[in-house]
Amino acid sequence: MQISLIRDAIADAARAVxxxxxxxxxxxxxYTPDAITPPCxxxxxxxxTYDKAFGRGLSAAN
Incomplete structure (x- = not known):
């Protein structure tokens, strides 16, 4: 899974508002911008965190 693709898809959906x-x-x-101009x-x-266990048995998203 590529988190960047998911982030971009969420941003694309927000553009339809x-x-x-x-x-x-x-x-x-x-992505989190350095500065914003509302509405943003x-x-x-x-x-x-990948590979917390052998064979990618444990990955965690925070």
Whole structure:
């Protein structure tokens, strides 16, 4: 599984949101930006620890 593909898919889905008239266009990204201009949607950081056990028997996402 590539987490980057999932993050990008979530950001793409957020881009489909229609905001009320008079509101700026929603910007969306799959990564935490250095700075934002509201309205903005971004996918939070994710940390995955691989190979905690032999043969990838234990992987954990935080």
């Amino acid at each position: 229609v905001l009320p008239a008079g509101t700026a266009k929603l910007t969306s990204t799959g 949607f971004f996918v939070a950081e994710v940390e995955v």
